[in-house]
Amino acid sequence: MDQVQLKVLQDWFNGYVRGYYSDDPELQAGVRLKEEHTLRVCRQIVRIGRSLQLTAEDLHLAEAVALFHDLGRFEQYTQYRTFNDRRSEDHALLGLRELERAGALRDLPEPEQGLIRTAVAHHNARDLPGTLQGRELLFSRLIRDADKLDILDMTVEFLTNPRETLRPVLGPDLPDTGEYAPVLVENLLQQKKCSYDDVKTLNDRKLLLLSWLYDLNFPYALAEAAGKGYIRKIIETLPDTEIIRSVACCLQQYLKDRVPPGEYQP
The missing domain is CATH 1.10.3210.10 (Hypothetical protein af1432)
Structure with a gap:
């Protein structure tokens, strides 16, 4: 073209x-x-x-x-x-x-x-x-x-500086109960993508978006995800539990293993 x-x-x-x-x-x-x-x-x-x-x-x-x-x-x-x-x-x-x-x-x-x-x-x-x-x-x-990458960008922007115009990115109808589905955590720890079928709460949606990191294909995209700190910024809005911290470590290690030294920023 x-x-x-x-x-x-x-x-x-x-x-x-x-x-x-x-x-x-x-x-x-x-x-x-x-x-x-x-x-x-x-x-x-x-x-x-x-x-x-x-x-x-x-x-x-x-x-x-x-x-x-x-x-x-x-x-x-x-x-x-x-x-x-x-x-x-x-x-x-x-x-x-x-x-x-x-x-x-x-x-x-x-x-x-x-x-x-x-x-x-x-x-x-x-x-x-x-x-x-x-x-x-x-x-x-x-x-x-x-x-x-852009949806993750919009998600982080909404979580750190909420604007009503960005609310549809996370799902305006999802209840913010503070809860999350164990199956989503299990998928993340096994480096598997999550399913929309399991998304019932706002935290579920955040976990599903984090699982997208396992579906990035190209080195540039992986480096961009690492450099923008998507994992840390989304994890910070989830409950501070041992299992969520384990999810963060698993995701960080996944990117670290795939992004060249010097380009990785947690």
Whole structure:
């Protein structure tokens, strides 16, 4: 993909999002939250791609994937007033339908269209299908890492400097009871990803987000997670118990084993 093709997609995206702008403060806040998230993920995916020494053409393609990865969020929030897929519908599939309806990709070569669709379709899946390989796997991993890093960033920002506009990141309907599910702790100690099925409280959501560190694919993303101190900043908001301290040590060791010396900052 060349710069001109990317610019066409960016212009289309900007016009699409503006169509969801609203005088309703709640709706406008949700739209802006996802618009700003998308633009940050675009920048993040390019940084990861550069760390892998991707070509300029592939960096443009990666940015296009990031541009469209959350396209379904705008219709989702407008229609359902939630970002919870379980209470509405899968936002990745909704985004693909919107792309198809608008014909936004029609001027791209078919291989590039296919890569974008595949990466968008799988960006929010708990696990990537084992059938993915080659470039489909690469671009799917790129968007998953870039997306996770920004959501972790927003989570830490909300926990350290709460703003109502960021509340949807953690889940506005989750009770802040101080409790957490033992199964989530067990998964973290076994270096396994957690499941949304087990998330019932605000602390559960925090533990699930910490488990995303086990799903980061590229050295740059792991170093970024270590350098930003996500583990410490989220753990500090959880109960100060021996088992939570064990979770913190396990996560810190996981990153330390994978991040080059000098780049690791707990």
